[in-house]
Amino acid sequence: MGVQRREFNKLCGGLLAGAASLSASKSVAETKQYTRSALVYEDESPVTVSSLVPGTSCIFSYPYVATPCFVIRLRKSAVAADGWQGGVGEDQSVVAFSAICSHKMSHPAKPISHINFRDEKINFYTQGKEQELDQLISCCSEKSVYDPANGAAVLSGPAPAPLASISLEVNGDGQLYAVGSSGRNQYERFMDKFGFRLAMEYGLSDVRTEVGESTIAVLAEKFSSQQIRC
Numbered sequence: 001m002g003v004q005r006r007e008f009n010k011l012c013g014g015l016l017a018g019a020a021s022l023s024a025s026k027s028v029a030e031t032k033q034y035t036r037s038a039l040v041y042e043d044e045s046p047v048t049v050s051s052l053v054p055g056t057s058c059i060f061s062y063p064y065v066a067t068p069c070f071v072i073r074l075r076k077s078a079v080a081a082d083g084w085q086g087g088v089g090e091d092q093s094v095v096a097f098s099a100i101c102s103h104k105m106s107h108p109a110k111p112i113s114h115i116n117f118r119d120e121k122i123n124f125y126t127q128g129k130e131q132e133l134d135q136l137i138s139c140c141s142e143k144s145v146y147d148p149a150n151g152a153a154v155l156s157g158p159a160p161a162p163l164a165s166i167s168l169e170v171n172g173d174g175q176l177y178a179v180g181s182s183g184r185n186q187y188e189r190f191m192d193k194f195g196f197r198l199a200m201e202y203g204l205s206d207v208r209t210e211v212g213e214s215t216i217a218v219l220a221e222k223f224s225s226q227q228i229r230c
């Protein structure tokens, strides 16, 4: 990717980050289109809505090979709001978000992940009140909690903005495609900060390599050898 494109992305990222910082609980509507990429399993079979087990999450790369995302099949519907598309599939239960925490960019790495989808109930504090809820994304680095059924809105912790949402499409066979990203764009900052390690981990000569027409989804507990849960 050329320098001009990177500079453009940086500019967009800065603008979106500024907009997102207006509120930690609201999604931002601007969507940047990237390559339409089919989600496939390691054996190249398609990731369909029905193939995802409710209450589980997979990690896939988007929009760059080295930028991890969650695709989650919730046990409930996720209704569109504030420019966020909501869940896809007949029951609107499938959602996708960047897995890069908006606080200090903790993310799933192959040896370990501090940010995870939690199907079971977890305890956290919202405005001084203890909560116990399930179906959330928890970042144990500094205990931010996001609600994937509500655009990854921040429920607790120091995260300044929701996770970036990944726009999904579903074809007639139920196969999922990632087509864009909206909300807090911190991909450039992420690759600047972790580029050397990411290039090694993903075997890339250019860490800014975008995904192609397909991207592999792996069960989160298989993607990272160790998941930190708090």
Ligand code: FES
Binding pocket: 101, 102, 103, 104, 105, 106, 139, 140, 141, 142, 143, 144, 157, 158, 159
């Ligand atoms: S990096 Fe996720 S809460 Fe700090």
